[in-house]
Amino acid sequence: MTDAAEVRKLAWAYLSRVAEPPCDEIADLVAEVGPVEASYRVAGGEVSPALAERTAARRSIDAAEADLDLLVRRGGRLITPADDEWPTLAFAAFGGTAARDKPQGRPPLVLWAIGPARLNEVAERAAAIVGTRAASGYGEHVAADLAAGLAEREVAVVSGGAYGIDGAAHRAALAVEGPTVAVLAGGIDNLYPAGHSSLLHRISSSGLLLTEYPPGVRPARHRFLTRNRLVAALGKATVVVEAGVRSGAANTAAWARALGRVVCAVPGPVTSASSMGCHALLRNGAELVTRAEEVIELVGRAGELADEEPRPTGLLDGLSDAEKQVYEALPARGVRSADEIAVASGLPSTAVLGPLAMLEIAGLVRREDGCWRLVRVPAQSR
Amino acid sequence: MTDAAEVRKLAWAYLSRVAEPPCDEIADLVAEVGPVEASYRVAGGEVSPALAERTAARRSIDAAEADLDLLVRRGGRLITPADDEWPTLAFAAFGGTAARDKPQGRPPLVLWAIGPARLNEVAERAAAIVGTRAASGYGEHVAADLAAGLAEREVAVVSGGAYGIDGAAHRAALAVEGPTVAVLAGGIDNLYPAGHSSLLHRISSSGLLLTEYPPGVRPARHRFLTRNRLVAALGKATVVVEAGVRSGAANTAAWARALGRVVCAVPGPVTSASSMGCHALLRNGAELVTRAEEVIELVGRAGELADEEPRPTGLLDGLSDAEKQVYEALPARGVRSADEIAVASGLPSTAVLGPLAMLEIAGLVRREDGCWRLVRVPAQSR
Numbered sequence: 001m002t003d004a005a006e007v008r009k010l011a012w013a014y015l016s017r018v019a020e021p022p023c024d025e026i027a028d029l030v031a032e033v034g035p036v037e038a039s040y041r042v043a044g045g046e047v048s049p050a051l052a053e054r055t056a057a058r059r060s061i062d063a064a065e066a067d068l069d070l071l072v073r074r075g076g077r078l079i080t081p082a083d084d085e086w087p088t089l090a091f092a093a094f095g096g097t098a099a100r101d102k103p104q105g106r107p108p109l110v111l112w113a114i115g116p117a118r119l120n121e122v123a124e125r126a127a128a129i130v131g132t133r134a135a136s137g138y139g140e141h142v143a144a145d146l147a148a149g150l151a152e153r154e155v156a157v158v159s160g161g162a163y164g165i166d167g168a169a170h171r172a173a174l175a176v177e178g179p180t181v182a183v184l185a186g187g188i189d190n191l192y193p194a195g196h197s198s199l200l201h202r203i204s205s206s207g208l209l210l211t212e213y214p215p216g217v218r219p220a221r222h223r224f225l226t227r228n229r230l231v232a233a234l235g236k237a238t239v240v241v242e243a244g245v246r247s248g249a250a251n252t253a254a255w256a257r258a259l260g261r262v263v264c265a266v267p268g269p270v271t272s273a274s275s276m277g278c279h280a281l282l283r284n285g286a287e288l289v290t291r292a293e294e295v296i297e298l299v300g301r302a303g304e305l306a307d308e309e310p311r312p313t314g315l316l317d318g319l320s321d322a323e324k325q326v327y328e329a330l331p332a333r334g335v336r337s338a339d340e341i342a343v344a345s346g347l348p349s350t351a352v353l354g355p356l357a358m359l360e361i362a363g364l365v366r367r368e369d370g371c372w373r374l375v376r377v378p379a380q381s382r
Numbered sequence: 383m384t385d386a387a388e389v390r391k392l393a394w395a396y397l398s399r400v401a402e403p404p405c406d407e408i409a410d411l412v413a414e415v416g417p418v419e420a421s422y423r424v425a426g427g428e429v430s431p432a433l434a435e436r437t438a439a440r441r442s443i444d445a446a447e448a449d450l451d452l453l454v455r456r457g458g459r460l461i462t463p464a465d466d467e468w469p470t471l472a473f474a475a476f477g478g479t480a481a482r483d484k485p486q487g488r489p490p491l492v493l494w495a496i497g498p499a500r501l502n503e504v505a506e507r508a509a510a511i512v513g514t515r516a517a518s519g520y521g522e523h524v525a526a527d528l529a530a531g532l533a534e535r536e537v538a539v540v541s542g543g544a545y546g547i548d549g550a551a552h553r554a555a556l557a558v559e560g561p562t563v564a565v566l567a568g569g570i571d572n573l574y575p576a577g578h579s580s581l582l583h584r585i586s587s588s589g590l591l592l593t594e595y596p597p598g599v600r601p602a603r604h605r606f607l608t609r610n611r612l613v614a615a616l617g618k619a620t621v622v623v624e625a626g627v628r629s630g631a632a633n634t635a636a637w638a639r640a641l642g643r644v645v646c647a648v649p650g651p652v653t654s655a656s657s658m659g660c661h662a663l664l665r666n667g668a669e670l671v672t673r674a675e676e677v678i679e680l681v682g683r684a685g686e687l688a689d690e691e692p693r694p695t696g697l698l699d700g701l702s703d704a705e706k707q708v709y710e711a712l713p714a715r716g717v718r719s720a721d722e723i724a725v726a727s728g729l730p731s732t733a734v735l736g737p738l739a740m741l742e743i744a745g746l747v748r749r750e751d752g753c754w755r756l757v758r759v760p761a762q763s764r
Contacts, residue, residue: 020728056730220710267649270672282670290652328602346402348438
């Protein structure tokens, strides 16, 4: 890294910690004077009263070098808007009015990242899979199924690394050696939940671990909610697999909607509390999805359409109405004359012979002594 | 009954059998010359070539008197468009172009009926509940739950009397002594399926058993499909509880849509084949329903709105953003000074004291030797 580049990285790292992200005032200042000058001004207190207030508690703490050292030692990198890897297109959605009207509705200042995947590339073809931590066996099964189906077709699975649905989705993507991205609500050295540290390490080895928080920051409720906007922004669609009525997943879905992303939900038993949030979303316009192909249709390149579900072919499919009527007029057992068939079917006698001949060709009826008999009796169907 | 009234009933009964219903040509002739004259003309063959062909097989069969005798012996009645009980409003939907464009998209000529309920009254406040005969335990449970919820609030449950979802719906309506209507695909003396004859008898004792087919006609595939339009027409909404991708229930839903009725579907596990038809309907614009109240909202009188599902109230609900941020900045164990809280929360020191005071009032934090401590630690939440 050149000295100038390193100075810039240090400035970004300093700015990342000096106020709770996302911070409008810092973003505006950086846009105006660049990160290096912005960091000097913040550190010196030469900023607007609003920014002075937001940075008052932390402006004298300069951990940038230590933070970057820690990140590099773990094989990570700081992704900034100046880097090719910055997902400019994905974050452009924060410019929309619906996003700007929401508190925290801003892109991140920088992203602390570990993992071989390139963020701009995965964001081109990604879907978020999210849901309750208190997932049912059904929910985890469906999350895994969807994630594997997406990852197998090179759609990155973005989620929050949590227990339940998130974990099932990440794990399934890893199992098929597909791309997966976990966005954390704390520092990259503060893997949460602790029970997922091994899973998160695996994600950082083959996919991407991301956070807008500098090292040392611990996950907290408001950070989970703030983090959710990045999960939503990085997926072209957000799929909620299971969620209670008031849940983090519903919050991610709200972000997805505000960012103009497709919101999808997986239905489940109406008797299951963990599907209630999904049903509420579906009643409010979310797309119902049941298979990975349906999600790919929404996030994939043009022309990738889900195959029609294979359908059972009924015995009587392809018959004309008259043929069906004649067929149904035959008794389950025994034979019937053409005249009897006419009466039973309500068709004129002259109109039953043609259909009978067709049914004979189709192997459905058999002639016997001038009368007709069913060749086989299908189950009575509605 | 006056002689004239009896002659008219006999004429309707004759016309009901002479051609497979629904029959445009008979309907047109009756509209033109009345049922009595129409019956004479059909019997005499003095009709259009089209009608002559449709009635050729049966015009010489006059079973009207025997049919009506049988009906009356069973406590039934013939409901004709001339009767007050005729559900004129419900059947007006057949006048729409979407219905007229469908084969069989016509109202019935007459209805053979047994049961104490008045058809015009039940049709004012009714919902169809339909679904697969191969229902799962889940499907039968939900059908029963919905039907009981509707019937308890005097919404008649209309269905087809079949095994599976239909039967579960009828039974639940009967169990709460609510109104229920079964529309048959064969004659009133030909209760189908045989295993439901006791259920259908109970419906005819307290609700209504209906068919457009005269006695003796046996149910057949095309009649089930034709019958479905009456189930759809009599409900203000059609609720599909479980259905395969190609099913009678989907056919009833198509009728409901053509008739301008609300089509509803109950979601289920995406892993269940018997919910596939419901999910396909939901992907095509059907209303997702999970509880009887949501159906009542669609079929009920104006102003009957479903209650909001009761929602769990989180510990931190009602807190301001700053209060949440301060709350989250406190350690799970131990104490922290206001300055430390400012650093951890990213808020200026001057901005943490107000929130701390509010949190103390709310009983969430406690002052201790000039520092602050959490009063209780909620489960970490996203």
